[in-house]
Amino acid sequence: MNFTFRIGTAGLCLAVAACGTAQGTEGPPAGDDPPGIPVAIQESVSTSRTTAIVRAARIVAPAVVTISVRRREQVWRRSFFDDYLVPRETQGLGSGFIIDERGAVLTNHHVVEGAIEILVTLPDARDFNARLVGSDPRNDIAVLALQDASNLPVAPLGTSSDLMIGEWTVAIGNPFGGLLSNPEPSVTAGVVSALDRHIIPRGVDEEFHLGMIQTDAAINPGNSGGPLVNALGEVIGINSSILSRSGGSEGLGFAIPIDRALRIAADLLQHGEVRRAWLGLDVNAVEADDFGRSRGVRIVRVRPGSPAAAAGMRAGVRLLRAGDTRMATPLDFEAVKLGLRAGDRIELEVEGRAPVILETAPLPSVAAEPIELLRDLEVVTVTPAIQSERGLASSEGALVVRISPALSQRVGLVEGDVLLWLNNTRLRTAQEAADALRRTQQSRSRFQLVFERDGRRGETGLLRWN
Template sequence: MTASRLTPLATLSLLALLVLFGLGGCSPQSANAENQRASGTALAEGLPEPEERAPAVRSVSGADGGADSLGPLGQSLDDSRTTAIVRATARVAPAVVSVNVIRTQTVRARSVWESLYMPPGAERRSASFGSGVIVSGDGIILTNDHVINGASRISVTLADGSDMEAEVVGTDPVADIAVLRVRGQDLPTAPVGSVEGVMIGEWAIAIGNPLGNYVGDSEPTVTAGVVSAVDRNIAPSSDDAGFYFGMIQTDAAINPGNSGGALVNAAGEVIGINASILSRSGGSEGLGFAIPIDRALRIARDFLEHGEVRRAWLGLDVEPVEADEWGRTRGVRVAGVAAGSPAAETGIQVGDRLILANDRALTSPLDWEGVLLDLRAGDGLALLVQGRTEPVVLRATAFPSLTAARVTLFQGIELISVTPQIQLERGLVSEDGALIVNIAAESARTLGIQAGDVIIQMNRTRIRSADDAARFFQSLTAREGRVIVYLERNGQLGTRNLYWRG
């Protein structure tokens, strides 16, 4: 038997058949995805809507052997290279920046010998980098809190190589989101999508700057994979600062330096801010996690409109339920309900088991914390309680400590009265007292007290409210001496000595 050889004509015919059957071109799903939601969502009222930009596709051409010289077949080959990933990258990559951070630390002598040659107040400077995403044409950038935490200077490098100094608008360590601002106009912006409707198995594209300034150009790095899972809760490892809730999981390669970069869908919309990986080697092992863009934008909007993150309060605490013989749990148990809270008003009681929250399964207190992380005052929350046929709908309110009347003492100390609602909100042992909610840094250093402390007694006078504390200090007018302050801090009781001169 002799082997047959395809002639050039037969080869061209075979290629044409492949193109006709869709093996050489973009799928209908990719084409439909490209046309979805062309413009980004505005961050807050007054910020410009992210501008739509046509995909910047490089054509393949050339007189000698180029795609154009092959006629219609060459054009089909050229089109097949322009995949959904290429088009999505072209939409988002210009808005992905490198975030360059300088940290300054005071160095202390570790031995007597070091103190002989180390000048007092010696400082050490260190540089690090991460990624960020421009979401507003006037310079609003999203990144991670851990990328810029402790920075004394921040600059960003745009994809075109230009450098701009950045200032911190606000940072939320709980969600690991930081909002930066650079002074610029008509900057490239990334179209933003939503985590709602994200499908497990759909394309996921990670865009960031894992190489920082170690390469000659400033264009971001692109890796591709799929959405592996949603609503993942990640417990901290020894190197991480805290938990991550409700994360998007992807196998697109995310490496150190990618933190703060964009996770993008096939339509060219940012669906997440890359934040964390699980790895034994320190590099990508296919377990990357991104913060949903909805959460990041909500935090940015809070900072821009209110100057702080305004999460909501329901007035109940939960605890885990007993696991079955396989170690699985279903639901969480209500451990405490504050009187007069939204939870109390709906009849929820201690011992109730909560199964679902807004159709989201609750298998542990981590799932519950993930729900609370995205709540804002006025939002509704539908809870499915075991034994009830209909969901219980709660209306979230602002935290009691934010709405409580404040009493201002000397040196910028602000107090509020401890109530049952505030006790549950803050997890306090004391049922009454004066909670310090704000204190100037200099006063904290001088007096040895800090925000979060609860004053429960001064000398022999019991303090049950903020007004009691104010009256006590008023009684010290024209007097001087030592004042023993009894307080609660982190669930423990202690004392501080103040030397008063009225």
């Protein structure tokens, strides 16, 4: 039997040669039962085909959507004098699932990052425009709101707190999107291969993925943002990433635990942002062998005025446990922090003293008083605490904490940039940035901003007031 696959923009075609009907054989007439098979046996076989995986897919698949986006990105270009950013428009595709009857959709941040238009397609072929409610790049989670939608299917939500290694999993999504001829999602099956996996980035543009569910259910391009489901038909995770040498599934797929995702989604829906927790302590590995494997975690810095400082934590001691998680590597501690929100309480156990309970505080950059540079642009002064929180190279400057999408596209700044210079004026604080910008407005003069982003310096184009 010869199979030929052809993949193109018009569709995915499969041609089968030398099959039975080509040799002149005929099956039973349509609508007739196969001869000689008793009805009772047929019914028994039919029942046995309806496995837990089939039932789970039937329950969840109607709520799994295709997400099509148009995005405008800022990409770095090199010049003889300095790097600069230029805009570029692209299209993207991913998956998601509906989590309530009002039309909230959960997906990955990287699916909708930089989107200027979002279209959501249901398995029944209905299309809806969608609005980005909010996203969390650090956890790779985004929430969308469908516009003017009704009679929506909703995916049943489970928990990731009691998962068992080896239990069945079902990954549902829309791999390769437009190459398939209909909007119905695809289903693949596997098991929970491991829990609490930390994925270390291989390139400078990649992110850490912490505390992930590992599965061997096939996850392919376009599956990102779709649900990982248990045998009961409950969502237990959001398909997010794979480890692959070929770019396709090799049995190493990873999903964000649904419990963490729902906490973040609740923050985005209620507050428009994630109320991330601050403990005020930094850790590193106690020691590492020649293969880079660490054997414990030590507190290396306690920030003044932080919850850790108030609890009497000190640098130099080993951190043994945070909550229910034993500390083997610094990534274990980072994974615990991802699951915390401001105001949560957590028990820490350190070597040589009784466990202590900390009440987490808002991040310094959130607690700081913002200064409005423009109607759609707010900044805060970079402090040592904020520098540590954001991992900034600059110890001074004005951190962008809010900027509208329209202004971001116009001037080339994004949230998280640190403003360092305006023309030849050094910007050490948020107030200095506001004063310098006000002077250019009063004189109607042109100006250019130098900023830090991801540890690199960049600059805007030449800007002027309208």
